[in-house]
Amino acid sequence: MQLRFTEADERFRGEVSDWLSDNLAGDFSSIRHRGGPGDEHVFVEERKAWEKCLAEGGWTCIGWPEAWGGKDATIEQQVIFNEEYARAGGPGRVGHIGETLTGPTLLAFGSEAQKQRYLPGIRAGKELWCQGYSEPGAGSDLSAVRTRAILDESTQSWRITGQKVWTSLAHESDFVFVLARTDPAQKAHKGLGFFLVPMNQPGVTIRPITQLTGTAEFNEVFFDEAICGKDDIVGEPGAGWKVAMGLLGFERGVSTLGQQMLFQTELDEVIRIARENGSSKNPALRQRIAEAHIGLRTLRYNSLRMLSGGDDGSLSREAMIYKLCWSSWHRNLGKLAMDVLGPEAELLESEPYNLGRLQSLFLFTRADTIYGGTNQIQRNIIAERALGMPREPRGES
């Protein structure tokens, strides 16, 4: 059991932080600390430019194999990169879905041609992706997707029809991966396909959905005979569920430690305000601030355990609790921030509805316990997979 990074790892850390301090400067200074969850709508053009700059420096997709432009970075190096990125105030990555979801999925399940077509665009920070899983009738129960994909042999293409919803950043994306039904006679997780679909085409319509923060990061996406190539299905028709689930496995990973650095800056801010406005004297708030501190450190050691074990990539018990753990922690931090601010918490920065950073935090962290599998679904998963308790009964249809 070893807490410290090796000297070689620390040298790597120096390399990352040097590059970031040289490059996240000048015109890019304005986007430091911006564009994270709840703040995705700001500085989009600048962040797209930044993504390309990062790519040219060789700092996108570092965990990918060298053959695909990555650095074959070890887990430790990826952790370090994410930590330094967050420490430097690196802006929310517009390319993160491509790098952390599409890429690993193609590397694991994609054909050679798909890798050649799509990986370079992600690596170069030029092609952005979004995730088309949820539908109005398929939220927690993803296997209820109804979007249809029909193979048109005459044009050698798939035609996709249906509706996706809550699609984050669809309006900024070049491609979407879509879970759609290839065989309508099959139910639930059977008869699905996983498709790679260009967004910029007549068959795709995007409508933004305004959130409780007054801003719009997610969208409804309508597919009306939208087209992708015959070869743009990952895996066989009918095997989409396996691919879709594999992808969700990649979702929990090395970026968590970078995420925690952001959480730390948020907690630091709350502590700073508490010290300044005297709420640090309130015994109940003192308890909650200490608890927040313990919780954040717990996240760190949970993820270090998670990243240190299971070389085969299998989900360990620590990994199963991770989402529930961080989402609940972050949501509680949002409320703590409001309570520490006291009456000031209610005051807007400006009209019409410009929220302060902590107000956005408070409001948007309510989403943390919903997206990517709600807290209830996480508890079901823990009980069933980690503790071996019986599965939830399913209704008909």
Add this chain to the structure above:
Amino acid sequence: MKFSFTDEQLMLKDSAEGFLAEHAGSGVVRHAMVSQSGIDEALWDKICTEMYWQAILVPEAWGGLGLGLVESVIVLEQIGRVLAPVPIAAGVQSVLALRTVAHHDLAQTLLTELAQGKLVALAHTAARPHWGAAGVEVVATETNDGFILNGEARFVASGHSADALLVVAQLDGDLGLFQVTPDQVGVTLSKTPTMDQTRPMGLLQLSKVTVAAAQCLAQSWRQHLDAVLNLSRILIGAEQVGCAQASLDQSVAYVSERVQFGRTIASYQAIKHKAADMMLKVESSRSLLYYAACVGDEALLGTASEEDLREAAAMLASSAGDAAFFCAGTGIQLHGGVGITEEYDIQLYFKRARSMEAYLGRPDQQREVLATMLLDGDDGHAA
């Protein structure tokens, strides 16, 4: 950075788990619980002669295994899981105290004896109302050729069965550390009846006890007491994690058997979600336990600061204390009526969780320690 066990540590965990599964079931606990010593002598003997856990933290120079805190918590987690009625935590606590004065001949003798299985207990406080230095009620007065000790120490872990005692006493505005044996004139040692019967405690009363100068291990020991108690909190944290894990395991086993409304109660979501919350707390405090043990090892080597150790111990004590109590309490609820009976073991864990969370400071007091570090200094906070 490899925040997981080495092969040797994994082996230690497996062997501890296997040994205790074979030799320390509920029957052993229940038998020892009502005995005078509260210790299962046969089991303790077997541990001391075959497993050497009593010697885990004793440096090799004095016949110990020379291992660290990580290894200690690996064993203690398993001890906590089965509530093994052996005074290992008490002994390890004394080893920690003796290591602060390891240059002293007497300390070396005691370390050697501890490694051989003698029980030395640390009598550090009366905990009235506070643990630690503020609660020390034994007073030492210097004489021509030694000291006289008066006063009492309470909650001495396994103290009533000890072969020797390390007594912390007020001395000239600081604290002294003395060795006392139960047969000395003026020493009264008795077992304290406690609500939790699985962790026996002793009461040490000292009335005009004369100790020779050679029995004084340190005259300014206050600075060390904090560190020893923080390291002790890590040992207790290990038992708490074990206790929480066992509460979860026993509850899941029970709800998987029990049928109501035509299905096992494990199939109800209200039950599953409680079990999931229990596991979340178990795993989270286990992560903090391993972190704190690493910091503890660094503290023993002198490479971690006092603040780092205090912070790690407070975080763990808060988290593991709450986890053990939550899991055992929820465990009773999931058992229904049988959870209220003497017969089922979950009540033993519930009582044990209560006694451990209070020992050396409740979780809310630990959080206050952290709040002071985070909110009251002038220089921001330790990130």
